[in-house]
């Protein structure tokens with residue numbers, strides 16, 4: 001069975017889910033803290049006195065999240081590495097070249113998994129502080145605006161609180177910038193960091209296992225929704241390890257002793273990966289290439305374009321945004337309006353998937369709520 005980042009992507013969602021759920025809990029805590037006594041003439045004083053309580057409650061949520069997340073990250077990576085290994089074993093078995101037995105010895109997972117887990121923990125480190133800071137900022141902002149305009153009544157206060165909560169629910173905790181300078185919201189940022197790590201774990205496991213079975217060459221699949229970055233590598237043969245650069249190599253036939261075969265190698269697997277192949281969300285996969293036995297697949301027509309898939313991702317983000325708005329609604333009318341927007345974007349996804357034949361990904365339209 002070939003390996004692709006997709007093989008382990010679902011594992012990334014489990015960690016991102018924890019963050020999204022915690023974000024929902026934070027919005028709920030701020031909402032309740034603001035709503036309590038909102039009609040009281042001494043609301044501002046009450047709210048200022050309760051800043052410490054809210055901060056303590058939020059700190060507690062974040063500490064629990066951190067503990068859950070570090071366990072979940074290690075678990076997801078170990079599972080991803082296991083899946084990558086299993087994929088290689090299944091693939092070698094199906095090829096029936098007598099190498100499955102050589103590959104059956106279990107490779108140690110710990111060093112790779114630890115290294116990747118440390119990278120994710122380092123990438124997500126600043127997230128926790130930012131969750132606390134931005135939550136407290138929303139609360140303080142609403143209270144200080146009300147304090148600055150004491151003549152305005154409870155109704156105005158309620159409106160100000162609602163619009164600040166809406167804005168927070170929309171943007172969530174954000175401001176995470178990746179190495180390429182792009183800004184991300186909380187869930188996407190965590191998911192991106194995790195996807196990249198679990199994808200790497202699965203691919204490294206697969207490649208390590210093929211190596212243990214003496215397979216040195218791999219082939220890149222044909223993908224129905226290819227990304228521009230991967231196009232140059234599609235249907236190309238790569239050396240699992242070794243020097244970069246395209247070349248012709250003479251290798252022994254996989255099943256005929258002593259027979260040599262000429263293979264055109266497009267470069268090395270690490271070279272292709274650092275050029276972007278098998279990036280997070282990549283639909284390409286890698287399989288063992290057995291000289292003289294494996295065939296290069298025929299080119300295939302695309303199912304929706306890359307732009308179509310990006311449009312689908314946009315609609316999915318809008319659905320989640322309006323679901324968060326619904327969760328932050330202080331009254332029925334605001335909730336109803338938010339749910340109407342959710343339905344409108346769902347309708348657009350139905351149209352898009354019907355038109356292009358792209359598969360619908362309902363889990364991406366769902367908001368994770370606290371357990």
Ligand SMILES: [Zn+2]
Pocket residue numbers: 226227229230276277278279281282283284
């Ligand atoms: Zn790709």
